[in-house]
Amino acid sequence: MVSLVCTLRSHQDDVNCCAFSGALLATCSADKSICVYSARDFSELPFSPLSGHGYGVHYCCFSACGQYLASCSTDATTVVWSMDTGEIEAVLEHPGRSPVRVCAFSPDSSFLVSGGSDGTIALWDFTSRTLLRTGAVTDTSIVACSFTPCAQLFITGSTYGDLRLWDLNMNHLHAEKNAHDLGVSCCQFAPQIMKGTDGCVQFRLASCGQDSLVKIWIVSLLSAAGIKMQLAHTLTGQSAPILSCAYSADGQMLVSGSVDKTVTVYQANEGVLLYTLNQHDRYVTACAFSPTAPLIATGSMDKTVNIWMLEDGSGAQGKSLPDEAASVLSSGGRKSSGHSRLMVSEWSEEDVLAWLREEGLEAVIDMFKSNNIDGEELLSLTKETLSSELHIESLGLRCKVMKKIEELKMAPVSNGTPDEYLCPITREIMKDPVIAADGYSYEREAIESWINTKSRTSPMTNLPLQTTLLTPNRTLKMAILRWTTCQ
Known part of the structure; x- marks a missing residue:
């Protein structure tokens, strides 16, 4: 078995x-x-x-x-x-x-x-x-x-x-x-x-x-x-x-x-x-x-x-x-919750508490609950406010909470970002997408840096790029702009 x-x-x-x-x-x-x-x-x-x-x-x-x-x-x-x-x-x-x-x-x-x-x-x-x-x-x-x-x-x-x-x-x-x-x-x-x-x-x-x-x-x-x-x-x-x-x-x-x-x-x-x-x-x-x-x-x-x-x-x-x-047999198992499909800023107080449990931060749940912390407030927390307002005395615990919050802020896919909107090199949402000679779209700054340091090979195929000419992908840029505006 x-x-x-x-x-x-x-x-x-x-x-x-x-x-x-x-x-x-x-x-x-x-x-x-x-x-x-x-x-x-x-x-x-x-x-x-x-x-x-x-x-x-x-x-x-x-x-x-x-x-x-x-x-x-x-x-x-x-x-x-x-x-x-x-x-x-x-x-x-x-x-x-x-x-x-x-x-x-x-x-x-x-x-x-x-x-x-x-x-x-x-x-x-x-x-x-x-x-x-x-x-x-x-x-x-x-x-x-x-x-x-x-x-x-x-x-x-x-x-x-x-x-x-x-x-x-x-x-x-x-x-x-x-x-x-x-x-x-x-x-x-x-x-x-x-x-x-x-x-x-x-x-x-x-x-x-x-x-x-x-x-x-x-x-x-x-x-x-x-x-x-x-x-x-x-x-x-x-x-x-x-x-x-x-x-x-x-x-x-x-x-x-x-x-x-x-x-x-x-x-x-x-x-x-x-x-x-x-x-x-x-x-x-x-x-x-x-x-x-x-x-x-x-x-x-x-x-x-x-x-x-x-x-x-x-x-x-x-x-x-x-x-x-195939059920989770230990406390280490985590199942996807409804809050994972929302932007963090849209989380309710219950979503924040569920996230704390998933991240093994049960020690601070009572502080967050008594202060009615929702998603928007979660993103605004600092080490100072964790100490002065939520009264979390342990420095190590404050650092662990802030580390998890920073991970939330850096997670571009947690809000359902379409993969085609992410640069293949940086894995971040593109602001100025361009098409390279290999047919793939990249963030301009990332592919220019790649070409300058990687001997003109494609990041996706590893084959030589026939030209370093980059063509703006205006259609993709507009799609990304529309998508980010709606979020």
Whole structure:
């Protein structure tokens, strides 16, 4: 049986990745932030969210000990964060200043690899935070990578559809071309090292892609013949492109998330479908197993992260978990309330109280209730008024309330903003939309800055822009003006 434990709603835009350490869960988003939670009760840590990237964050991963978190972004950097303080430990600038789509630690945390939208691969010495070597795959973007459990090899997946195996000297050892038609989305090695019948070392690899398939490969290190990749299973449990896949810590289970909004859980060795989970409202972009508990985290373009618990004794092949059965089992679960569909300034006093409960601010509910705080008054609160008028004595509590209020003010999608009104780069409502050579509309200032620093590539397609000419999108500007006037 699989149960929905809770739903996390801290992000204001698409969730792009989920990652567990033994004690923590990290999630990253197109809203430029990384949120960090306790894996015990899924409460957000005091230093969360982490804010340091200039653009959306594509991927995040923990070091083996869980002391560090790496995150990579369209801003062409991989940032290393301390999980003791939430402070930035290092900023690793990708070669060529290309947007960084993926990063991965080696199992011993000695190395960190990052892959760029221009096909570049950077291998970093993590101890010294220095660049060791670079490699490249031409005419494609690197969107997936994973180290073997022995930490001596790593694999990359690209939008071209190939899987390529590399050693630490950046020697290209093997290419599995057309592994996924239309492109690879994600790949991950199982944590265990195996032995073949002839005594050779083997690894199990899962990959997924735009062809709506999950594939399980056996990668064999042959002493004389080099590398051999053999397809063991092709999993067809989802009906649309698959964006993420991940192994459990024991390598016995595999989870994947798809554009069809489903999450599938497989028995990995035999490729048997165990569960199909239907709870997200939009594409499922991320999934991860906890290494220490029977938990799965899944992230989505619906801006939420779902936490699922796997319970023993089911074994039901292909069993679907219906929406009505996927109820929130702990106090950490939050269901969408009516106030979330309104502008904050339109909230009633009851809406404000409901929001305080959702954000875990029960300690101040009585103060807000006795002062009849509605949405408009909520937005006008300051640390000073929280102290002098609402008599909240705790400085830490006042800071937490103000942090949540600031998040409300910065949430452009909370009032139902149409996605086409948001700049793809800044994810903010456009004031001066222009059409670039790739056919997409952007905020003028954002795309001009992008062109000046990103070697004239499209933020949406990563392909070269044939011209830097920008055409005002007056129709879109008028539509945005009409929409904002009516709000």
